[in-house]
Amino acid sequence: MAGGLIVVRGGGDIATGIIQKMHRAGFPVLVLEAERPMAIRRGVSLCEAIRLGSAAVEDISALRAENASEMEACWAMGKVPVTVDPQGGWIGKWKPACVVDAIMAKRNQGTHRAMADVVIGVGPGFTAGNDVHAVIETMRGHNLGRLILTGAALSNTGVPGELGGKSVERVIYAPAGGKIRHVRRIGDTVKEGEAILTVDGTFCAAPFDGLLRGLIAEGSEVRQGMKIADVDPRMDADWQSISDKARCIGGAVLEAYLALRSGRE
Secondary structure, eight states, rough: OSSSOOOEEOSSSSHHHHHHHHHHTTOOOOEOOOOSOOOOOOOOOOHHHHHHEEEEEEEEEEOOOSHHHHHHHHHTTTTTEEETTOOOHHHHHHOOOOEEOOOOOOOOOOOOOSSEEEEESTTTOOOOOTTSSSSOOOHHHTTOOOOEBBOOOOOOOOOOOTTTBBGGGGEEOOOSEEEEEESOTTOEOOOTTTTEEEEETTEEEEEEEEEEEEOOOOOOOOOOTTTEEEEEEEETOOSOOOOOHHHHHHHHHHHHHHHHHHTTT
């Protein structure tokens, strides 16, 4: 492997923006995911490699890897290996130069500074100088992408960022627990009141006319209140490329790693 290994915990849309930046900068990247990823914006999430065996977002290709040999083969091909490892067991085996927690759980799920020389937490749930070396701000606004070396990111408000004048109303949450069945597909234009999917047989409708930007995977078992779909009021929204937010955060993670690495060499 050329350069130090970067391990990214999580492979959703924000994590994919980070993975792209690190990969383009020439670092080998390993992505650790859950057995059943719950990403909504699956069209721009490399975690889809877990479900499908492979995934591609813009110029980055990923493959599901089960062991060290398959991971090394991915790196040799210039691809990103994605493996099932929610507990981070591969971190101790590979001893990476950097660990990035981009699970976006709004809380720390076991990431700590001893995992690598540089450990970065993305969003709320981490404290720089305590459990991680640096935190990246994920709240939209003036400080989006800010590198925090002491303290924490802004607390989660529970209010989705505004797109096309819509905020809370653009996100669809599971009305009950159960299995997901699709009625429409990501990238479809939908009308207000039109069925998008069902949860255990209960229809979930589009809240307004828009473009179906995110949709949890078919067959997913969800609990009541989980985010399951996202409608964008902008009919011309680009749902097939990494978002401005993910690019900004990805650049900030690369900055954080390079800055902190230089201080440890």
